Structure formats: structure tokens, C-alpha cells
Amino acid sequence: MNASSRTRIAVNGYGVIGKRVADAVARQDDMELAGVSDISADWRARMVTQKGYRLFGAASEHAQAMRDAGLDVAGTLDDLLGASDVVVDCTPKRVAAKNVEIYRQRGIKFIVQGGEKHEVTGHSFVAEASYESALGGDSTRVVSCNTTSIVRTLTALKHAGLLRRARGTLLRRATDxxxxxxxxxxxxxxPEPGIPSHQGPDARSVDPDLDVITMAVKVPETLAHLHYWAVQLTRPADKEEVLDAFRASPRIALIRMADGLTAINAVKELMADLGRPHDNLYEVALWADMLKVEGDELFYGYMVDNQAIVIPETVDAIRALVGQVRDPHESIAKTNAALGIGAVVDALGGR
Amino acid sequence: MNASSRTRIAVNGYGVIGKRVADAVARQDDMELAGVSDISADWRARMVTQKGYRLFGAASEHAQAMRDAGLDVAGTLDDLLGASDVVVDCTPKRVAAKNVEIYRQRGIKFIVQGGEKHEVTGHSFVAEASYESALGGDSTRVVSCNTTSIVRTLTALKHAGLLRRARGTLLRRATDxxxxxxxxxxxxxxPEPGIPSHQGPDARSVDPDLDVITMAVKVPETLAHLHYWAVQLTRPADKEEVLDAFRASPRIALIRMADGLTAINAVKELMADLGRPHDNLYEVALWADMLKVEGDELFYGYMVDNQAIVIPETVDAIRALVGQVRDPHESIAKTNAALGIGAVVDALGGR
Structure with missing residues (x-):
């Protein structure tokens, strides 16, 4: 594929998600990072040019502040959008909602993150569940980290014909x-004040068939979320059958307590040892040896890296909107290969 | 009741549980704290005499070390047991198992804590579930904090004819x-390496009829445990009916997010404001407004003060072994009155 046929991507907002999306897009051979827009003129903006990405100010005053700070600025968001086919909005809540009006006026395809409501785009995205309904669309919303993990895992059980209903408790990390x-x-x-917490209903914005209820609580650590699930299966099953269902998902990594991965910090350290940028865990890391089947009930726990899990989804969402790659599995495989997803699973012998 | 008819209690081990048991026993008008035995000769032992309790060394060398530290020592554990009717063992795991042999040889009634196995006494105690089967016995085991909370809450649902099965996720505080x-x-x-975690089976050591499975995870805070439950009811119910079931337990306190009790530290602060010793929360503090009923499913969360919840149970366990108070409700009401249990509920209008 030559450069001219690549999809040109704008990343608007260079925070914990935006910086990872930019890096992931830069690794795809069918995409070109047109540039990054932000409002910051400090070390964060300096990292954009340091990496060789083109830097744009969200508005002219931001561009000026960047120039005053000695940064090489390519223009404003307006200029960036003019040079892009798709914009990925990674700005904070509320800011994104306003940006959407701009994207619509300019007729540019756009992706928002899970902080926005489903209604903003009318489509919610998890590659393994809703890629096809996003094909060629104007916009989609990549759902939140927790919701992504829920849809990935429950879709795997659903595809195996095992899922009746799922009840989950979510331990949410206190802060990034x-x-x-x-x-x-x-x-x-x-504790989140209300039961159910919003993640269950949000998963149904991707797949209305999911019977899922969640409870959530904020816990004092910064590494990742941790989910515990009690699932009613459609029938009694054995453990290996359930593990096979999860293995069929290319973005669920089976890990083991017995391998010394006894806590979430150990899993993050493994990601660092694998050389992943920002120690990203893109997969749902699910403990295979902790998992328990009791008749027609299934119990398990997994880890969700809230900064990383949506990154491969965002890359796939871009391809879905562009519409050239029609098969979700092709896009998923392409993204996974570019980001090294699968290596951890292979390394641990989880397959 | 005059002093001579009071049951004489020895507390062996003056740690987080022992110190609270000693204080609670001292408040009962039908009990007399015969003394406290420990191995420490530092500030902890000094607090024993400061409070006016008689201090004993676990062995003669401990008694000597206490004397060398200038403490007023009444003798050794052997002396203390000779002057007591019941001993409450609050020593660490393994130490307690050895002590049990001594208690048996001396023919003194004894109580161990939840760190010991059920088999050590053959009886596991939660006042609202197993007081009567402990009546006049030689020994019992007050189950752990988590298990106590599980038995209290599920027994309340069982008594209301609502309980089919319960599946819980337990967030365990990292350390005291x-x-x-x-x-x-x-x-x-x-995460605890295995599912189910031990608390579910342990609850069945108190009541074998309970259909309960638990998963558990250690979290980085020191205040209390937090449980989330998904319960399958015997039939569809409404929320008020479930709350009434919990209200029927004198040791479940209904609290509300809407009252500003939005996190476990707020509840501990309330205990401090109530003037409770060590800010003890003896009750299961269950969020009434967070609780949700969906058809025949029930979801709720509650807080467990792992240092305090077993204290009233231990007091009741003493009465059960002595056997003078035959009615569990009488003992529970007596203990609750002495410890101020109920005040928080009344203060918050939970009833």
C-alpha cells in the first residue's frame, strides 16, 4: 500500500488516550497520522514534536502559545481537519460534545471515546461485536474501558452458546x-451510589441482547481495573469448554496465578518486560486457573488496563468507518499484529 | 446480679481483637474481666494496667519482662485460667491451636477466633444463627469478620423466606x-488465587443450608472490608420487603448514600462521632438506597469493620457456653445495649 492510499488520521487531544492512539495509528501500514491537536504548550506538547508528529493548536491562541514556547507548530485544528479523512476525538467530556458539531459541519468522519453518550453518534463500537454495523458510517463511539472488557468477554461466551446472564462487580482504579x-x-x-452501575446498560448499547448487571466501587490504586463475574450459563459446562470460548477471542489473554501473575502490578510489569509502549495491556487479562465452573454457573476475574484496552478498538473503528476492510477479523488481526497483541498469550502458553 | 454470680472471663492475647473483647466484657453486667494475658511488655501491655485490668504474662518469662519494664503483673496465664470460668483466645493463628490443648487439659470453657479451623471446636458461632447449638458447650469458634457478615445478612434473608442462593465479591482491606x-x-x-474463596464454605460451617459462593480480592486500604452481593431470591420481591428483612436483624445497620455516607471512611468517622471505642462499627453497615431488586434478583453492598464486628458475637458466645441465658435474642439485646448497638441506626432513621 503506498502512502497516497493511506487513511489520514487526526488525533484531537493528547492525553492518556490520545497519545496512545497516535502511537498506535503510526504503526498501521494503511494509516497515516496527519497530526495531533492539543491545548497544552508544556512538556506534553513537546513530546508530540519529539516523536516526529505534526503539532496543531486546538485554536489560534493555543498555536501561538506553542510557538511562544519554542515549539514547531503546523497550524490549528482547523488546518489539521482539512488534511485528514478521520478525526479521533480524545478530548475530555463536554469538550468532545462541542467538537462533534465542528466535525459534522466539516463533513469529516469522527470517533469519540466512551465518556460521551451513545446518542452522540448513535453507534457504539467494540470490534468483536459491532464492527460490521459501523462499516462506512460517519461516526462511532468507542465505548469505555470497562464496557469494552465486558463486551469482549460476554461476546466470547455468547458466541460459544454459553451465555445466559452475567452479574459483575467492578473495582475501578481511583485515578490515572x-x-x-x-x-x-x-x-x-x-461505592458508586447506584446499582446497577452504568457499565451494564452501556454494554447493551453495543449489543442489546446482553443480559448484564454491574456494581462498581472506586479503589485506591492507579494501575488497572479488576472485574469479578458470576455468570449463569445456558447449560452445565466444563472448565476447558469455557476457556476455549475465551481463547477464541483474539483480545482476551489467559494468564495464570501459578505463573506468578498473582496481582495486577505483576501483569503490568510483564507488559513492561515485553517492551510495550507505556506498558500497555491491550487485552483483557483473565486468570485461567482462578476461573471456576460449578454446574451451570461460571465465576472468573480479569484485569482491565483503562488506558490501553480501547486503543486497538479505536484503530479498528477507523477502518470500519473508512469501509475498505469489510471483515472485522481482518482488521482485528491487522491491528493486533501491528501492536504485538498475541505475544503475551504466546509467551505464557495460554493458547 | 451481684459480683459473685458474674462469669469470670480471661482474655488471652491483647491485639486488635483481644483489646476490644476486654473492653466489651468489662461493659457487661453479668461478666467480670478476670484479666488479660499477653507476651508484650511494651506500650500495649501498659495500656492493660492503665485501664485497670489485671495483667498476666503468657509464660513466666513474659511476666518477668513485664516486671522488668515496671509493669504491675498479677501472674501468668496459668494463674489467670485458675481464676476464670471462660477464656477467650485472641492470640494469632497457630498459637491458639496450641493453647487449646492447655484449655482442654484444665477443663476450662474456651472460645477461639475465626483464624482457627471449624474442627478445633466442632462448633462455629454467629449469634443470630447458631447460639442455641452452643448452649452449655465446652467451646466454640467465633467465625471471621467476613463470614460473620455473610451469615448475619443471609440469615436475615433466610428468615424472611427470600434466600435461594447468594454470590458475593469481597474486597478485603490490605492490613489492619x-x-x-x-x-x-x-x-x-x-486476587485470592482460588474461586471460591474460603468465606463461602466457612459460612456453611455455621449454617450448612446456605447456598453461598464467594470471590475475594485484597485492596490497598486499611479501614474495612466491602462486600457486593448478587442474590437469587426464592420469588420476585419488592425493595421495601427486602429492607424489612434486613431491619429485622438487630446487627444490620441500614445507611444511606443520600445521608452523605458515600464511602467507608465516612462511616468510620460517624462511629468516632458517636463516641464508640476505637470507632468500632459492630454492625454490618448496608447501603439501603444503593440496594436494588430486579424481579427475583437482589443486589447490595455493605461494609464490614474487621476489627469490631466479631466483638458482640464473642460476648454472646460467652453467654451461650455459660448457658444461663437460653434465648439468643435476650443475649443479643443485652450485648447490644451494653455496646450502644442500635444507636447508629436510630440516629440515622434507618428503622
Missing amino acids: PWESHLGGIMNTLV | PWESHLGGIMNTLV
Whole structure:
């Protein structure tokens, strides 16, 4: 594929998601990172040019502040959108909702993140569940980290004909590592006020057939989320059958306590050892030896890297909107290969 | 009741449980704290005499070390047992198992804590479920904090004819506040390696009829445990009916997010404001407004103070072994009144 046929991607917002999307897009041979737009003129913006990406100011005053800081600025968001086929919005909540009006006026395809409501695009995206309904569309929403993990795992059980209903408890990390200087050390647990928490209904925005209810609580650590599930199966099953269902998903990594992966920090360290950027865990990391089947009931726990899990989904969402790759499995395989997804599973012998 | 008819209680081990048991026993008008035995000769032992309790060394060398530290020592554990009717063992695991042989040889009634196995006494105790089968016995085991909370809440649902089966996820606090200088700041989550975790089977040591499965994870805070439950009811029910079932337990406190009790630290602060010793939360604190009923399914979360919840149970266990108070409700009401249990519920209008 030559450069001229590549899809040109704008990344608007260079925070924990935007920086990872930019890196992931830069690794795809059918995409070209047209540039990155942000409002920051500090070290974060400097990293954009350091990496060789073109830097744009969200508005002219931001571009000017960047120039005043000695940064090489290619223009404004407006210029960036003019040079792009798809824009991935990675700005904070509320900001994104306003940006959407701009994207619509300019007629550029766009992707928003899970902080936005389903109604913003009318389509919610997880590659293994809703790629095909996004094909050629104007926009989609990549659902949140927790919801992505829920849809991935329950879709795997559904495809195996095993899923009746799922009830989950979600331990949500208190804050992102990058923002952990903004709050004090937290020595408490903060339940979400309502049951069900929003993730269950949100999963149904991707697949309305899922019978899923979630409860959630904020816990004082910064590494990842952790989910525990009690699933009613359609029938009694054996453990190997359930593991095979999860193995069939290319983005679920089976890990083992017995391998020394006894806590979420150990899994993050493994990602660092694998040389992944930002120690990203793109997969749902599910403990195979902890998993238990009791008759027609299934119990398991898994880890969700809230900064990384949506990155491969975002790459696939771009391809779905562009519409050239029609088969979700082809896009997923392409993205996985570019990001090294699968290596951890192979390394651990999980397949 | 005059002093001579009071049951004389020895507390062996003055740690987080022993110190609370001693204080609780001292508040009962039908009991007399014969003394406290420990191995420490530092500030902890000094608190025993400071409170006016008689201090004993676990062995003669401990008694000597206490004397060398200038403490007023009444003798050894052997002396204490000779002056007591019941001994409550609050020593660490393994130590307690050895002590049991001594208690048996001396023919003194004894109580062990939940760290010991059911087989050590052959009886496991939660006042609202197994008081009567402990009546006049030689010994019993007050089950662990988590198990106590499980039996209390599920027994309440069972008594209302609502319980079919219960599946819970337990967030276990990383360490006791008193021991938190022994470990570094923990920025991770540590799943228990196996599903089911031990608490579900342990609850069945109290009531074999309970259909309960638990999963557990260690979280980095020191205040309390937090449980989330998904319960299959025997039939569809409404929320008020379920709340009434919980209200019928004198040791479940219904609390509300809407009252500002939005996290476990807020509940502990309330206990401090109530003037409870050590800010003890003896009750299961269950969020009434978070609780959700969906058809024949029930979802809720509650808080368990792992240092305090077993204290009233231990007091009742003493009465059960002595056998003078035959009615569990009478003992529970007596203990609750002495410890101020109920005040929080009344204060919050939960009833």
C-alpha cells in the first residue's frame, strides 16, 4: 500500500488516550497520522514534536502559545481537519460534545471515546461485536474501558452458546497514574451510589441482547481495573469448554496465578518486560486457573488496563468507518499484529 | 446480679481483637474481666494496667519482662485460667491451636477466633444463627469478620423466606491500621488465587443450608472490608420487603448514600462521632438506597469493620457456653445495649 492510499488520521487531544492512539495509528501500514491537536504548550506538547508528529493548536491562541514556547507548530485544528479523512476525538467530556458539531459541519468522519453518550453518534463500537454495523458510517463511539472488557468477554461466551446472564462487580482504579498528583493518598473505598452501575446498560448499547448487571466501587490504586463475574450459563459446562470460548477471542489473554501473575502490578510489569509502549495491556487479562465452573454457573476475574484496552478498538473503528476492510477479523488481526497483541498469550502458553 | 454470680472471663492475647473483647466484657453486667494475658511488655501491655485490668504474662518469662519494664503483673496465664470460668483466645493463628490443648487439659470453657479451623471446636458461632447449638458447650469458634457478615445478612434473608442462593465479591482491606507500618504503600490489587474463596464454605460451617459462593480480592486500604452481593431470591420481591428483612436483624445497620455516607471512611468517622471505642462499627453497615431488586434478583453492598464486628458475637458466645441465658435474642439485646448497638441506626432513621 503506498502512502497516497493511506487513511489520514487526526488525533484531537493528547492525553492518556490520545497519545496512545497516535502511537498506535503510526504503526498501521494503511494509516497515516496527519497530526495531533492539543491545548497544552508544556512538556506534553513537546513530546508530540519529539516523536516526529505534526503539532496543531486546538485554536489560534493555543498555536501561538506553542510557538511562544519554542515549539514547531503546523497550524490549528482547523488546518489539521482539512488534511485528514478521520478525526479521533480524545478530548475530555463536554469538550468532545462541542467538537462533534465542528466535525459534522466539516463533513469529516469522527470517533469519540466512551465518556460521551451513545446518542452522540448513535453507534457504539467494540470490534468483536459491532464492527460490521459501523462499516462506512460517519461516526462511532468507542465505548469505555470497562464496557469494552465486558463486551469482549460476554461476546466470547455468547458466541460459544454459553451465555445466559452475567452479574459483575467492578473495582475501578481511583485515578490515572498521570493524574495521581492531583489527589491525596486515598485510604477508603467509594461505592458508586447506584446499582446497577452504568457499565451494564452501556454494554447493551453495543449489543442489546446482553443480559448484564454491574456494581462498581472506586479503589485506591492507579494501575488497572479488576472485574469479578458470576455468570449463569445456558447449560452445565466444563472448565476447558469455557476457556476455549475465551481463547477464541483474539483480545482476551489467559494468564495464570501459578505463573506468578498473582496481582495486577505483576501483569503490568510483564507488559513492561515485553517492551510495550507505556506498558500497555491491550487485552483483557483473565486468570485461567482462578476461573471456576460449578454446574451451570461460571465465576472468573480479569484485569482491565483503562488506558490501553480501547486503543486497538479505536484503530479498528477507523477502518470500519473508512469501509475498505469489510471483515472485522481482518482488521482485528491487522491491528493486533501491528501492536504485538498475541505475544503475551504466546509467551505464557495460554493458547 | 451481684459480683459473685458474674462469669469470670480471661482474655488471652491483647491485639486488635483481644483489646476490644476486654473492653466489651468489662461493659457487661453479668461478666467480670478476670484479666488479660499477653507476651508484650511494651506500650500495649501498659495500656492493660492503665485501664485497670489485671495483667498476666503468657509464660513466666513474659511476666518477668513485664516486671522488668515496671509493669504491675498479677501472674501468668496459668494463674489467670485458675481464676476464670471462660477464656477467650485472641492470640494469632497457630498459637491458639496450641493453647487449646492447655484449655482442654484444665477443663476450662474456651472460645477461639475465626483464624482457627471449624474442627478445633466442632462448633462455629454467629449469634443470630447458631447460639442455641452452643448452649452449655465446652467451646466454640467465633467465625471471621467476613463470614460473620455473610451469615448475619443471609440469615436475615433466610428468615424472611427470600434466600435461594447468594454470590458475593469481597474486597478485603490490605492490613489492619495498627499493622500498616509493617508493609509499604500498596498500589495494586491482589486476587485470592482460588474461586471460591474460603468465606463461602466457612459460612456453611455455621449454617450448612446456605447456598453461598464467594470471590475475594485484597485492596490497598486499611479501614474495612466491602462486600457486593448478587442474590437469587426464592420469588420476585419488592425493595421495601427486602429492607424489612434486613431491619429485622438487630446487627444490620441500614445507611444511606443520600445521608452523605458515600464511602467507608465516612462511616468510620460517624462511629468516632458517636463516641464508640476505637470507632468500632459492630454492625454490618448496608447501603439501603444503593440496594436494588430486579424481579427475583437482589443486589447490595455493605461494609464490614474487621476489627469490631466479631466483638458482640464473642460476648454472646460467652453467654451461650455459660448457658444461663437460653434465648439468643435476650443475649443479643443485652450485648447490644451494653455496646450502644442500635444507636447508629436510630440516629440515622434507618428503622
